[in-house]
Amino acid sequence: MSNAASIQTTMMRLAEVYGAASEPFLEGQARRLGEALGLFERLYGPGPVDVFRAPGRVNLIGEHTDYNHGYVMPMALDKDILLLVRPREDGLVRLQNVETAFEARVFQIGPDIPPRPAGDWANYAQGAAQLLAREWGPTLKGFDGLVDGRPPWGVPRGSGLSSSSALTVAVAMALVALNRLPLSGPRLADACGRAEWYVGTRGGIMDQFISILAQRDHALFLDCRPRTPSGEYYYEQVPIPPGYRVVVVDSRTKHLNTGPLFNRRVAEGRIGVRLLQRAYPHITHLRDVGDIPWEDLEPLLPEVITAEALRAQGIDPVAILEAGRDPETDVFFVRRRCRHVWYENRRVLESVRALQRRDTATFGALISAAHASARDDYEISTPAIEALVEAAQAAPGCLGARITGAGWGGCIVALVEAGAVADFEHFVKEAYRARTGLEAEAFICRSAPGAGRIFSTTL
Numbered sequence: 001m002s003n004a005a006s007i008q009t010t011m012m013r014l015a016e017v018y019g020a021a022s023e024p025f026l027e028g029q030a031r032r033l034g035e036a037l038g039l040f041e042r043l044y045g046p047g048p049v050d051v052f053r054a055p056g057r058v059n060l061i062g063e064h065t066d067y068n069h070g071y072v073m074p075m076a077l078d079k080d081i082l083l084l085v086r087p088r089e090d091g092l093v094r095l096q097n098v099e100t101a102f103e104a105r106v107f108q109i110g111p112d113i114p115p116r117p118a119g120d121w122a123n124y125a126q127g128a129a130q131l132l133a134r135e136w137g138p139t140l141k142g143f144d145g146l147v148d149g150r151p152p153w154g155v156p157r158g159s160g161l162s163s164s165s166a167l168t169v170a171v172a173m174a175l176v177a178l179n180r181l182p183l184s185g186p187r188l189a190d191a192c193g194r195a196e197w198y199v200g201t202r203g204g205i206m207d208q209f210i211s212i213l214a215q216r217d218h219a220l221f222l223d224c225r226p227r228t229p230s231g232e233y234y235y236e237q238v239p240i241p242p243g244y245r246v247v248v249v250d251s252r253t254k255h256l257n258t259g260p261l262f263n264r265r266v267a268e269g270r271i272g273v274r275l276l277q278r279a280y281p282h283i284t285h286l287r288d289v290g291d292i293p294w295e296d297l298e299p300l301l302p303e304v305i306t307a308e309a310l311r312a313q314g315i316d317p318v319a320i321l322e323a324g325r326d327p328e329t330d331v332f333f334v335r336r337r338c339r340h341v342w343y344e345n346r347r348v349l350e351s352v353r354a355l356q357r358r359d360t361a362t363f364g365a366l367i368s369a370a371h372a373s374a375r376d377d378y379e380i381s382t383p384a385i386e387a388l389v390e391a392a393q394a395a396p397g398c399l400g401a402r403i404t405g406a407g408w409g410g411c412i413v414a415l416v417e418a419g420a421v422a423d424f425e426h427f428v429k430e431a432y433r434a435r436t437g438l439e440a441e442a443f444i445c446r447s448a449p450g451a452g453r454i455f456s457t458t459l
């Protein structure tokens with residue numbers, strides 16, 4: 001094929017993958033792919049290569065509900081991670097990254113891969129490989145791989161947009177494809193959710209589900225309660241009404257040590273369940289009390305309780321926290337955490353109904369209400385995020401805005417009238433700069449389809 005014809009074919013394929021994206025976007029993606037293929041050849045020599053992509057996500061509503069078996073509604077981004085791979089005959093994974101800050105890594109696939117220090121990028125790949133080895137046999141074949149998550153096409157890191165899950169999903173998909181494992185869709189997403197526990201956070205399944213099951217121009221309503229032990233879930237694609245844009249604004253503040261804070265929140269929900277089980281013995285997760293009026297639940301949940309008081313009631317917070325650190329000085333804010341989850345689940349269900357009838361005003365109000373609850377009850381906001389959310393909620397054309405992702409920094413998400421996006425961006429950035437001295441970065445979330453193999457060629 002001539003060079004011009006092959007560029008044409010690549011552009012057509014990228015248009016298929018990313019949808020009716022603009023010319024400059026597709027040209028940029030083609031350049032990105034060309035550069036990554038060139039680097040792959042320099043690193044690993046000529047031969048076949050498969051390219052997988054996995055998108056990041058923004059969560060529209062339903063924060064910290066997934067691990068409580070509740071409801072979420074994320075949407076995939078057109079920002080993604082590319083993973084270029086060539087199969088190997090042995091069980092080694094050799095990983096390089098186009099960004100030199102991420103050093104090359106090698107590991108042997110197996111059921112007990114020793115984790116690297118916390119924060120090491122290869123842990124996400126190792127988590128995926130270990131889980132597949134445990135559940136599908138230890139003799140999986142590995143690959144030589146190259147990861148490309150560079151800006152502006154990559155998923156921003158540490159911003160609550162799930163770059164880590166995108167990497168986990170891309171590696172899992174590559175291993176599944178190369179080893180021809182019969183694992184796809186929701187079952188693969190469920191496996192990727194568990195794979196990520198390898199890095200030490202007890203997260204839920206939202207990020208991996210949206211990365212795999214996303215559809216263009218749709219958010220995904222997901223019920224995080226498995227319907228069967230083999231990991232089947234209820235989910236539904238929810239269209240984003242035309243005439244509105246989902247805008248993500250990055251505060252450019254990152255909290256790098258959210259693991260303990262995150263796990264603490266998980267524990268507070270579980271303590272709530274243990275206390276509620278006295279009146280409702282059948283429940284296993286906060287989701288199970290969704291039909292009981294909050295007023296009936298509230299008196300059963302203390303506002304604050306110490307580790308000592310819990311132990312006196314036969315509840316061991318260390319066992320609940322799993323990685324419990326210094327429980328002697330721990331206090332747990334049980335009531336307000338459970339209140340957030342209880343109301344947040346309702347807000348997600350109301351949001352789905354609002355979007356189905358294209359009632360964007362109601363959806364916008366629910367988004368802003370979710371923020372207040374995340375700030376006051378779940379306590380995951382920061383002064384910088386408050387500056388950004390307040391600016392966004394006051395900005396022209398904005399129907400609602402909230403923090404998105406785990407919290408303690410990162411991004412906010414806003415629903416904005418399509419015609420007002422430029423004014424919105426300008427207003428928010430100015431107001432944020434005036435209050436914090438920081439530069440925010442905004443982009444429209446053009447939703448992309450879920451992860452998969454997008455390209456195969458021989459170098």
Ligand code: NG1
Nearest residue numbers: 063064160162203204205206405406
């Ligand atoms: P992010 O924003 O990617 O850190 C985390 C969890 C989600 C969910 C949200 C809070 C992981 C991989 N992700 O997301 O499952 O619990 O926080 O809603 O743990």
